[in-house]
Amino acid sequence: LLLLGIETTCDETAAAVVRRREDGSGSILSNIVLSQFDEHAAYGGVVPEIAARAHVEVLDDVIARALRAAGVTLADLNGIAAAAGPGLIGGVIVGLTTAKALALAARKPLVAVNHLEAHALTARLTDSVPFPYLLLLVSGGHTQLVCVTGVGRYEKLGGTIDDAIGEAFDKTGKMLGLPYPGGPAVERAALGGDPNRFALPRPLLGRPEPNFSLSGLKTAVRLEALRIAPLSDHDVEDLCAGFQAAIVDVVTDRVRYGLRAMRERGHAPSALVLAGGVGANQAVRRALHKVAADGGTRLAVPPPELCTDNGAMIAWAGAERLALGRRDGLEFSPRARWPLAEVDAAQPVPAA
Numbered sequence: 001l002l003l004l005g006i007e008t009t010c011d012e013t014a015a016a017v018v019r020r021r022e023d024g025s026g027s028i029l030s031n032i033v034l035s036q037f038d039e040h041a042a043y044g045g046v047v048p049e050i051a052a053r054a055h056v057e058v059l060d061d062v063i064a065r066a067l068r069a070a071g072v073t074l075a076d077l078n079g080i081a082a083a084a085g086p087g088l089i090g091g092v093i094v095g096l097t098t099a100k101a102l103a104l105a106a107r108k109p110l111v112a113v114n115h116l117e118a119h120a121l122t123a124r125l126t127d128s129v130p131f132p133y134l135l136l137l138v139s140g141g142h143t144q145l146v147c148v149t150g151v152g153r154y155e156k157l158g159g160t161i162d163d164a165i166g167e168a169f170d171k172t173g174k175m176l177g178l179p180y181p182g183g184p185a186v187e188r189a190a191l192g193g194d195p196n197r198f199a200l201p202r203p204l205l206g207r208p209e210p211n212f213s214l215s216g217l218k219t220a221v222r223l224e225a226l227r228i229a230p231l232s233d234h235d236v237e238d239l240c241a242g243f244q245a246a247i248v249d250v251v252t253d254r255v256r257y258g259l260r261a262m263r264e265r266g267h268a269p270s271a272l273v274l275a276g277g278v279g280a281n282q283a284v285r286r287a288l289h290k291v292a293a294d295g296g297t298r299l300a301v302p303p304p305e306l307c308t309d310n311g312a313m314i315a316w317a318g319a320e321r322l323a324l325g326r327r328d329g330l331e332f333s334p335r336a337r338w339p340l341a342e343v344d345a346a347q348p349v350p351a352a
């Protein structure tokens with residue numbers, strides 16, 4: 001199956017062409033991502049109205065480039081997938097409406113993809129990861145541990161009770177005067193810092209329900225920063241290193257309990273899958289390799305450019321659904337809110 005995927009739920013305008021073979025393996029023919037960093041940098045965060053307008057301006061060109069780079073035309077495709085939510089509604093409308101128009105004009109099936117499901121399934125595009133697996137989804141808007149037993153079959157085991165981890169990285173970066181987006185900037189600054197100079201909290205460590213809490217950590221960094229202000233470059237590096245070390249401790253502990261919760265439900269995970277933008281963080285990746293191995297499984301993580309938002313993950317999720325005979329009507333409405341648990345089960349419950 002050959003699919004075009006369109007992603008416009010946040011501040012990336014992206015399109016890609018992906019192939020899924022019958023044996024379940026995949027390949028990426030093209031993957032064009034245009035980030036709106038410059039448009040939003042002055043505000044230190046994404047401005048929804050600016051994002052929607054930017055998607056309108058560049059999406060046609062991004063799609064044309066994706067098709068050209070893949071060496072295919074609309075007629076060659078088996079389907080057109082677009083992220084239909086969750087996300088900033090203005091951007092979602094732009095991407096989904098464009099996909100509907102292309103599907104109608106080229107007479108191809110439309111697949112309305114849940115953006116979180118796309119993050120959840122991406123590891124299967126670049127790696128062979130059979131169901132069931134434990135998913136750690138850590139992005140700008142989401143932090144969840146999910147038991148994945150099939151396409152469209154997601155059970156949330158735990159999640160954040162306040163900020164998302166990516167959001168905590170972004171807010172910490174902004175607070176310390178680092179460039180937007182904060183995640184990569186904090187990781188870079190942390191490289192030169194001393195993680196032990198500041199005593200920062202590790203919320204919820206050891207709690208059996210695999211939930212997360214990040215706002216206390218973020219506040220602790222702010223208080224330390226205020227206490228020692230004005231900050232030298234060196235102070236900023238130490239604060240970033242301390243913050244990132246706390247995140248790593250929290251994530252590894254919570255994943256240990258997530259693996260336990262999954263086994264308690266009778267599922268033996270084929271892998272621990274890391275997904276979402278924070279999955280690009282090398283310190284997090286390194287730590288989770290060890291947690292997975294200690295827990296009797298392995299870490300499967302897409303390359304960094306497939307962890308942050310992109311069109312290939314949307315095309316792939318579309319292909320996985322289309323391979324199971326699932327497609328959507330042109331009346332499908334864009335959704336600002338769309339939890340993973342409310343995604344249609346594309347795959348039947350395996351017989352007991």
Ligand code: ATP
Binds near residue numbers: 165277307
């Ligand atoms: P969602 O998928 O929840 O709707 P989103 O689409 O904005 O949110 P992604 O694009 O998947 O999220 O990820 C972006 C987030 O990942 C940002 O918060 C960013 O700071 C964070 N991030 C990106 N690279 C890194 C990194 N190297 N270290 C830590 N965080 C990172």
Ligand code: MG
Binds near residue numbers: 010011140309
């Ligand atoms: Mg993004």
Ligand code: FE
Binds near residue numbers: 276277308309
């Ligand atoms: Fe995302």
